[in-house]
Amino acid sequence: MDTVIYIRWSSAEQGKGSSLERQREDCRTHAAAKGWNVVAELVDEGVSAFKGRHAAVGQLGRFVADVEAGAYINGVILLTEKLDRLSREHAKTMFVWMHGLTELGVTVATVEGDRRYHRDNLDMAAIIEVVVKAQLANEESEKKASRLSAAWAAKRGRLARGEHVVLTSRAPGWLAVERNPARFVVIEERAEVVRRIFRDTVAGLGKHHIARNLNLEGVQPFGRAQGWHGSYIQKILTGSAVLGEFQPGRKPRGERRRTAGDAVGNYYPRIVDPDLYAAAARAMGGRQRRVAGKGRRLTNLFAGLTTCGSCGSRMTLRAKGRARRADGTEVHEDYLVCDSYQRGRGCRSGHHFNYAQWSGGVLTAILHAAMNDRHFSSPDAVRPIEIDIAERTRARAAAAARAEIALTLHVETGRSEPKERWLDATREMDELDEVIRNLQVRLVEARGAVSPEEHLQRIQALQDKLDDKDEEVRFVARSRVMEAVHELVATMIFQTDPPRVTLGTKDGVCVHVGWEDWGEGPLLVSTATTTNPSGRWPDRYDPPDYVQPD
Incomplete structure (x- = not known):
């Protein structure tokens, strides 16, 4: 009988190991022993069955759609390593899905236990077996998800308390992670490329122009990319990792990453000064329609105006x-x-x-x-003050964001704790405003005015x-x-x-x-x-x- 093999694992780490080959070999050996004709092999790589995403957008979902469209009019066997490869959802959800599949003429077979489920043998014993296995798989996934979530919450809590924690081995392209003890190390050659990107942006070059120059000069990209792209230049310029900041977040499977809490300063080594970062941001904001011109000519000084x-x-x-x-x-x-x-x-x-x-x-x-x-001042004379102003300005913006969140919580809940946080944040804003004003006075003095002539x-x-x-x-x-x-x-x-x-x-x-x-x-x-x-x-x-x- 025609047989379709289904292979799934929930993380790329498993795929790097023996999961794919083990499932493939076990299923093909089982099919050969039964005399079944394998006509297709479906693989859902790194897709979880806990929330049913594989059945919605993965290969399994497309298989069900093909069956519903009449692709296997003489019936077909769906063979998998074990039942939880098909689903780790709640037992009731799993049974309803499987019952509907067998009603379409599909026989579900598992290597584990040499089991086959079809519409003619789905009796009470089989139903109980399916429900029990589904419930055990769902509970196991729930426990794993809870443990993982708690572990990440604990790490984020340690960061919030000011402890130095390296959350994962993943790091920006200009950093490497060393172990024992875990710490980030700057790859200086790459860090200088990043600083050049910021300097070129301030000088008037756009992201595509910068990428083109890097490619023409043979500068190696970070990671496995085939050359530099404007989109990656944009990501570097707009991310705060160059300032040493890390923004904790959560990414439920199948959803976009969402921020979780305030950004953590000094998590990464800083490789770009705040004043250079702010200058690049201003340059990008005012250059939305501006084009620098070919090469290093900057032919049209008024481009975009x-x-x-x-x-x-x-x-x-x-x-x-x-x-x-x-x-x-x-x-x-x-x-x-x-x-x-x-x-x-x-x-x-x-x-x-x-x-x-x-x-x-x-x-x-x-x-x-x-x-x-x-525009004419010496960077050596004023840059330390500009850096200080940029740092205080970012701190002031962070305090303002905390104040807004706290005020919203106070209005919505009426509790006193958010009000106290709002008062603390506004006091910090007032103090920073005073510091920034004093620094700006010092900056004017450091720059030194000249006569109109x-x-x-x-x-x-x-x-x-x-x-x-x-x-x-x-x-x-x-x-x-x-x-x-x-x-x-x-x-x-x-x-x-x-x-x-x-x-x-x-x-x-x-x-x-x-x-x-x-x-x-x-x-x-x-x-x-x-x-x-x-x-x-x-x-x-x-x-x-x-x-x-x-």
Whole structure:
């Protein structure tokens, strides 16, 4: 008779051992001794039968669906090592499922005890046998689950009390686990790759750009991945493990992982300073639509900010580089043009804004406001204070989260304990606010302010480096300017008749920058500054009548 072998185990650890081969050999030997024809073998690897997930989404569930669809019209034997391979659910649930299966013409056979169950022999003795075995299997699973849950709860409790506990041998890719005593050890070569990822993010590179550079340079990925991927770069940048934090959680089988309690600090060795982590988070938050450009050029400093004043579409950079005219002069052939016009999507505004001319004028108009002492300060002088501020800010956010949870519990239950926790958390918030304010004062003092004249001089010196012949000098300068511009500017709307740009800053200031020819080539001048209290800017903007400057 046609026979389908079913093999299951509930964890990958068992699969690494002899479970698969043992079950397969026992079932095939049993089938051969009975003269049964094995037509298929179903394997549910690492799937638990305790909650019935295997019968819902596993190979066993698909087998039942095939039977219901008429796949085995002459009947079939479902052979397994023992009954609890099919189910460890409650005895009643198990019996109802098995009774329904046998009614479809399936004979359930087990190697253990050489048992066969089909609709013609499912008498009272067989029913009692099935129910007893199912109940024993279910109770065993319940005990295992309870012991495992209690063990993990105890470990989480030790962590909460400040004890050093290595929960599992699993660790982030830049760490290794040593035994006797158990501890995490930094793989310094990998940790430096992680720090580079954060530095490149702050410098203006996106996750896919960073992954591409790592692959091109032959940097080995962590684990078994075939090269670096943007998604893994994102995971590194957004996870707090680099700060040494561990977030306990629970993951019921078949469900998403859920957090359990507060994050535990100093669980892992810290490999990234909090200020660098915070700077990368700010850079990612303000760069949702920004593209850094090819290689290390950072061609368009305004990527993601520019829109067409006629239709609201984004402006795209047509980068042709430099060209030499017949008279020997060299000119820039990079232009910003409406993407909708370029692709024939309806916009009639085909004006090409020469990027070199307009970028120079725009930066002259805003860069002194976009960059401040922070952008020019020496990291050695201010970094310790910035690290301290970042750590206190994270602690303040954690205290605020605890306060919110405690307040909710107090309102819902009326008990006094949550109220006490809320009071403790709010007191901690107040203390941290005072510490942060004092640190910010120290930071301003450490950075050292310069005179307006000196500030303009260093701005000009930085602008001169934007097209430096040295690639590294150029990249650093353009990265700093790009980051500063995106911190200040919310939108740049390019308009024609006459050509002009309207810049809206994130704090509601509007700057109009226009163009005119004074006989010595094109010159960009700032023409007006207005204020938008809302700080929100439309994709299309109709400014007041354009007025040529005196």
